[in-house]
Amino acid sequence: MLKSKMKWNFTYNDIVDTEVFLEELGISPLTRKLLWQRNITEPEMAKRFLFPSLDHLHDPFLMEGMIEATERIRLAIERKENILVFGDYDADGVSATSVMVEALREAGAACDFYIPNRFTEGYGPNEAAFRNAKDKGFDVIITVDTGIAAVHEADVAKELGIDLIITDHHEVQDQLPDAYTIIHPKASASYPFQELAGVGVAFKFAQALLGRLPQELLDLVVIGTIADLVPLQDENRVLASFGLQAISQSKRPGIQALKKMCGIEGDLTEETIGFMIGPRINAVGRLQDASPAVEMLLTEDYEQAEDLAKLIDQLNKERQKIVSDIADEAEKMLEGDESGDNASVIVVAKIGWNPGVLGIVASKLVGRFDRPAIVLGIDEETGEAKGSARSIDAFDLFVNCMKVRPLFKHFGGHAQAAGMTLKVDNIDELRHELNRLADEQLTPNDFTQSVDVENTIDIAELSLQQIEEIAKLSPFGMGNPKPLFHIDHAPKEIRQIGSKQNHLKFQFHKSGTQLDGIAFGMGDLYSDISPYSNVEAIGELGINEWNGRKKLQIMIKDLRIAEWQLFDYRGSKYIEKKLSGSNLNDHVALSFDGVSQAPLNLNVLDKHSIMYSEEGQVSGLVLLDLPSKLEELGEIIEAVQPRKIYACYRIDDSTFFNKLPTREDFKWFYGMLMKHKSLDMKYGASKLASYKGWDKDTLEFISQVFFELDFVKIENGLISLHPSPSKKDLNDSDTYQLKQRRLQVEKKLYYSNYQELKSWFDQYMEQLDLAVKEEVTHGL
Structure with missing residues (x-):
């Protein structure tokens, strides 16, 4: 098994x-x-x-706030006001920023973009950035892929006289910002589909603003739609399907440079976006300001695009090294933690960990330990910890973290992923509270990844x-x-x-x-x-x-493997090497001949010890030698029911090829004695054996059987008939029975093929369905 x-x-x-x-x-x-x-x-x-069509996309004006937003932008264009697109630093945010900027420029707007620095500004809109925008003469700010939690920043915008248009797709929190207008599928009861990515919402805005479907933007839309792991259903399926076609044929210099850097030839798939394009764009914002990624997607200069693609690829390699180092540190911290504080939800933190990659590290910890994980980098100067969380299916991070919302300075995210900032002094309480909530809600089965x-x-x-x-x-x-x-x-x-x-x-x-x-x-x-x-x-x-x-x-x-397994190493001289790669936990070795040492220092038990062992479940049985009779081993298998059996025995002196003499052989020998009265084994054995085609061992065996049955007397090597023998069967001889049993043992356990040996063991194994029971979770 x-x-x-x-x-x-x-x-x-x-x-x-x-x-x-x-x-x-x-x-x-x-x-x-x-x-x-x-x-x-x-x-x-x-x-x-099966046949998605762009006609399946919904009317963007069904989304609340869309009319007000587009009218405000058209007014800004008419007044020649400056518009700032405020984006996020991940692949969704970068592609959404690019879509919005390109659409605004197409509409004739004077616009620029701004993405906050993850390390100095944190996630989402911030007051300093808004004040700086005002100083630079921006009259309108449009957020993309962010802003739904920016309650304070919306008030700052209003104070500054900036009209704030929020476009976002993240979970709506208890209080909505007091913005000029909000475009958010989940805050719009009239919109048919609520699971658009940030770039999808930006695309709908672009469609409404331009008054047409901007297919030229689909090569950007597909990046954020796939990389942000939104459900590929309804509109997202349409955008992803046509987006993959568009990005495969894209003439955009930034896309071509990125494909060349990734070594992508031919059509792109969701895998190439998810595992090659997305991670590289994400890497920029994880290690520095994400602006180069937006510039690469927007530039019309091939040389500049290639330079930016090289920079992005180098940053991705640096990101991979940093992730590996932090993940190793975190795993060692958890493996050495005997407190049990991280039993249900992992919360680990350390000074100097790069906050930009901690989401990836959290994902690795979830995969390694099958528990929700929060990974935090501590800033000694501010006394704050900033990081990311990832979860298992059974534990809703957003819902549970909202139950302890006062512990966070900033918090946002989804059921399976979130980002947060909190005081270092709150880390222990966060760990305690989330573990308490998980213990209340989850069963041991919830911690096993399901597919x-x-x-x-x-x-x-x-x-x-x-x-x-x-x-x-x-x-x-x-x-x-x-x-x-x-x-x-x-x-x-x-x-x-x-x-x-x-x-x-x-x-x-x-x-x-x-x-x-x-x-x-x-x-x-x-x-x-x-x-x-x-x-x-x-x-x-x-x-x-x-x-x-x-x-x-x-x-x-x-x-x-649902059935018990037989590992056939019979006759091998390299048993230690054969077993070296096996998982030998809860395995024991069995010896019938009193062998005291076993390969890889396995515990050696005899027949009695293994039958009455109190050591618990024996998962695997390593057979070092053969029993004297088949029933001995059969009883052990029936009692122990091992999941694995390793046949590791060898035979140096085989009985099998010294065949058991037939009854005719015994009759002939007896008749010979009756005729010649006696046989001197010292002088006549070799000649007789040669005459019959026997070896000396066969002759000695027949003689010993007759002696045990009192058919003959043996005195100083001279064999003669007993004068008054009693009537007995050959099976009454211990020597005959021992030879018979030995032949049976060797035939069944040593000289049989694999299937014959497996079938012999099968008769002693309980035929249980060891597979995890199938669980039908969907269907009629």
Whole structure:
């Protein structure tokens, strides 16, 4: 058995009649089932999902405040007033700032942009920046991807005579700012879709202002929409779909330079945005002022764009190093913490940690410890701690942090991610209160990462066409996750790959279909997977294309083995090496011959000790030698029920190839004695054995059996018949029985093939379903 690292929720339901459901769309039953699991149950819904159109975008004027905002900007253009776009320093904020600036300039406005410095100003609008804007002659400020919590700053703007237009998408807090107007989907009951990214809200503003759909901005819109992890549904799906097409064909110098720097060729996907473009743009604001990222996206100069792209790439490399160092420090702090204060929610802080990267560090801690995590950098001069938080599915960060809102100087975010500033003196109380809230709300099961599995697939039914059809459900992301599929099959081949052997590659075959499986970062499991075990794996289906050849592939996210496993190391001289990579926790070695030492210093037990051991569960049993009879080992297996059995025994003096003499052999020998009256083993044994084709051991064995049965007498090597033998069976001889049992033991446990040996053990193993039970969470 091998346990999965995550909890698998099987969301499919085989009751769904895919032969009828959405049949008119002309797509496969599997794809129809995937649509059903996304609550897409009507033909019109399915068509809108599979074939998104820009016509599906909603009227921007349905959003409250849009009329007032656009009228104010048109007035500013007419009056030649200066407009400042106030953005945020992440990829969403940078792309939203770029969209807003470009739209304003297209409309004829005199405008500039400003993004606060994360380190000197913190998150969101601030009074000093507004006063500076007034001094520079700005009459209107438009926030993008920020501002919904800027209550004080809105009052400052009003005092300064600046008209503040807030466009944002973050969670609405208890009090709304007293701004000129607010454009926010979640603060607009009349707007049909509330999950736009900050750049999506800016795009809607641009559409309303320009009086047309500005498709030229879609290459910018897709960056923030995907990077900010908003649900890719409704308008976001449309913006992401057309945005990916636009950015793939974009002539914008900044986009082209960034693609070149990332080594991206061909069309961009949600993965290239999420893992290559987004992180690089984010890196700028994490380490310094984010303005270069906006300048790169807006510039029309190719040389300037390339210089800025190089700067951004270098900053990203620096960011990666800083994240790695801080994450290592944080993990060591937690591993050495025996207080239990971080048992349910992690809150760690240290002087000098860079606040710009702490969100990434928090994500790493969540992944490592399966708990919500808040990571704070302490500023000794101000006595304040600033940082970020990430959470698990079961714990709503925004709701719970709002319950302790007085502890924060600044706070904002979502259910799964947040940013905050607080006094250093409040850190301990924050840790205590959040752990208390988590203990009240969560169960131990909530701390296990869960994943939704959309279907169990038969490898034989897979094809390139099927996987290409599934790709029509893209772009994948929040709200439309890339489907995870479940396979249950014994691999034909398993091997470690990578320069550090830290990945696994599987090869599955069934009915002529080959499926390759790649499991990144799971190389350490290699020694814990028996080559013949049935492996259950969940992963994303795809196509691997190399040198023009396409192969079916599954990128494995997690795996498990539900059955007990047999590791066949019989006869090996390198047992220590064989076992060295295995997880031997709760394993013991078993010896029938009194062996006192075992490989890797495993605890050695004899038959009695292991049957009545009080050490607890024995997960694995390492067999060092063979029992004298099969029943001995059978009793132990039946009692212990190990999840793993390692057959590590060798035979140096085999009985198996010295066959058990037949009853005819015994009759012949007895008849020979009757004829010759006796046999002198010293002088006649070799000649007799040669005549019969026996070895000396066979002759001695027959003689010993007859002696034990009182058929013969043996005196000084002379064998003669007993004058009055009693009638006995060969099985009455201990020597005969011992030889018989030894042959059975060697035949079953040593000279059998793998499947025969596994079947023998199976009869003593309880046939329990060791897999995590499937939990149907969606469907009929």
